[in-house]
Each structure stands twice: as C-alpha cells, then as structure tokens.
Amino acid sequence: MPSALAGRMLGMEKTMIRRINDLADPSCFNLGLGELQFPTPKAILDHVRENLDSWRLGYSPNEGFPELRKLIAEQSGESVSPEQVCVTVGAEEALLDVLMVLVEPGDEVLIPDPGFPAYASLVRLAGGGPKPYPLCPGDDFAFRAERVMGLITDKTKAVIINSPNNPTGSVHSPKELLALAGRLNSLPLTVISDEVYRDIVFGEPAASVAGLAERCVTVNSLSKSHSMAGWRIGWCVAPPDIAKAVRTFHQLAVMCVPSLSQYAAIHALRGFADEEKRSNLEELRKRRDFAMACVDRYTGLPYVAPAGAFYLFVDVSGRLARFDNSLDAALKLLAAEKVVTIPGSAFGRVGEGCLRLSFAPAPDILEEGIKRIGRFFRG
Numbered sequence: 001m002p003s004a005l006a007g008r009m010l011g012m013e014k015t016m017i018r019r020i021n022d023l024a025d026p027s028c029f030n031l032g033l034g035e036l037q038f039p040t041p042k043a044i045l046d047h048v049r050e051n052l053d054s055w056r057l058g059y060s061p062n063e064g065f066p067e068l069r070k071l072i073a074e075q076s077g078e079s080v081s082p083e084q085v086c087v088t089v090g091a092e093e094a095l096l097d098v099l100m101v102l103v104e105p106g107d108e109v110l111i112p113d114p115g116f117p118a119y120a121s122l123v124r125l126a127g128g129g130p131k132p133y134p135l136c137p138g139d140d141f142a143f144r145a146e147r148v149m150g151l152i153t154d155k156t157k158a159v160i161i162n163s164p165n166n167p168t169g170s171v172h173s174p175k176e177l178l179a180l181a182g183r184l185n186s187l188p189l190t191v192i193s194d195e196v197y198r199d200i201v202f203g204e205p206a207a208s209v210a211g212l213a214e215r216c217v218t219v220n221s222l223s224k225s226h227s228m229a230g231w232r233i234g235w236c237v238a239p240p241d242i243a244k245a246v247r248t249f250h251q252l253a254v255m256c257v258p259s260l261s262q263y264a265a266i267h268a269l270r271g272f273a274d275e276e277k278r279s280n281l282e283e284l285r286k287r288r289d290f291a292m293a294c295v296d297r298y299t300g301l302p303y304v305a306p307a308g309a310f311y312l313f314v315d316v317s318g319r320l321a322r323f324d325n326s327l328d329a330a331l332k333l334l335a336a337e338k339v340v341t342i343p344g345s346a347f348g349r350v351g352e353g354c355l356r357l358s359f360a361p362a363p364d365i366l367e368e369g370i371k372r373i374g375r376f377f378r379g
C-alpha cells in the first residue's frame, strides 16, 4: 500500500539523540542527555505553590502574557518592544515557527556543522534545504564568518548560528559575529540566533549577533538557563513583520503556552531564581573541570575545552579502526559498558569521529561513565 504520509515526512525520524537515549535503561551511565540535572529552582516552585489557587489557568493571549513579553523585551535590548516577542513551547517551537514563516520550497538555510540535529530536520519540514557550514575541528570548532559567506547564494534565506554551540561548547567571538553581521546586512536574508546556552558560559559572557545584524531573530528559553526544560518556556524576538507571522503560526499550532508555565517564567525573569542559577553554574563549572580531568586520566582522548554549554566533544577518530564509524562505536559502547554517548555524526558530517559527552550528570556518574569509555576504547 502506498504510504499515507505526506512527502515532507519521508525520511524524517526521531533525532539520533532521542533514538540512542531510547535504547538506554535506568541502570546506564547516561552521558547522552541534553538536559541539566538540577531541579527547578526552589524560588520558582515556592512561588507556584503559594499562588496556584489564585491564578486563572485559562488561555493566555496567544503570544504570551504581556508581563512576560515585557520582561523578555527588556532583557533583549533597549530598542526591543513586547510586540516583537512571541512566547513559545521551548526554543524548539520558536525555531519551527520562524522557519515555517520564512522558508519556501527551494530556499536554503545555512546551519552549523557540527550543530543541533533539529536544525536540518526543521528546515526540511519547512520545505527548504539545509546547507551546513563547518566549525572546523582543526580550528578548535571556532565560528568563522568567512566560511558562512562562502556558501551564500541567491537561494539562501537564513543563517542559523548557535553560540555557545551544541555539541562543541564553542562560543563565537565578537569579532567574527561583527564580521558576519557586516557582510549580511547588505543581503536579503535573516540571521536566526539560537541562544539557549547563552547563560551557560565559563569565561567571558557570550556575545550576541542581535544588536549587530539588521534582520535577526533570536531564539531562547528557560530550559538551560534556569534548568526548567520541562516547563517548556521559550521565545523568539523578531523584527515586527516576522514577529507578526510567527504569532499567527504559533496560534494555529499551539494556541498558547500553558499559563502555569508562563507565571513561573515571569517569576524567573524577575530574577527570583538568580541565586540558584549562579550556584548551579558554579556546580556545572566544577563538573566540567572534573569531566575534563576524568577524560585526561582515564581515556587520554583529545577534546577542546568547552567555553560554554555542558558538553565535551571528544575526538575518538584515532580509536575507530575496529568500528564502522562513531555511531557504531557509540552503540557498541552502550551494549558493552552501558554508557550512553551521542555519536558526532548526529550533529553533521564534520562531527563524525567525535562523541558528545554531557557533563551535566552527577560526578559519580561522570567518573564511572568516563572510566568505562577509557576501558572500552583500550579493549
């Protein structure tokens, strides 16, 4: 029987990250998940408990409560108005909305390689073609505006950038972002800046392209910054014409983000969880340093110290002789040692030869997981 599915779903599957995690059981040492392990900040939970009975939990305005959009606008720059903000079901919905309103069949969207796997699928879902630009391992996965510019054609509709980057943890330099904006401002295309890891940096604050590029949409969420992934609070900030279209698409797709989550988000953006945010970041810094020490000690595998996010992108290319590729190695590592990692190929062609290890888990999981990785690759 011919498939009942629309052509846009052909070849579309769950991302490799999810498929590998689906194979894992609770006894595994899971270094695969892209989620912090800290609980929702206590200040947020207390606020929700205290006010639950008095809040009206009906539909909110489609684009989000005015108070929440005002806070997001204020924190996004002096000239940003709440009309430019749409509150979405995580950054993931914001990315989908933006691509759906911008991309037409035949359009190309430049995406980072290695980069967050959903970019390519979302671009395809919107009818466009994803075109990867490299973040080169030989260059410490640094973002180079020149490598993006070299790929732009008259079909290019948008460029997605992600700093700090998932999976490499690299933070884009202000100089390269300025160079990119300078070159793009004369072209009819939109920069989509995915900033979900912007608050998770271990050195200098991460610069944003937002104030530099004229046509720029920023996408963000509370999933990583406030360890609130399950509350599904994200947003995009866009030029007025794009914001209006996003609001319409968002209304058709989800109506509005759950009101309860929005009340929690207002409290978070008013700063009531900032103390916990700071201590979580300190703990994450310790876990990063500990994970790097464990990789050095137990595996000797090379990696680039991540400046942000919570992943180590470890180079296993020198140990792949007995495997087909990084996916094969990750699956065998899971079967033999019960350690979940994500193969670099999940993030694009340039990522092949690496494994992504999350350092969000507790130190005992990190240490045992990495010890087992060392044993596996020695074996």
Ligand code: PMP
Pocket: 034, 089, 090, 091, 092, 093, 116, 162, 166, 194, 196, 220, 221, 222, 223, 229, 233, 234
């Ligand atoms: N962008 C990047 C780069 C991510 O890593 C993730 C989640 N892992 C998202 C977007 C989606 O985040 P959320 O929908 O939870 O806000």
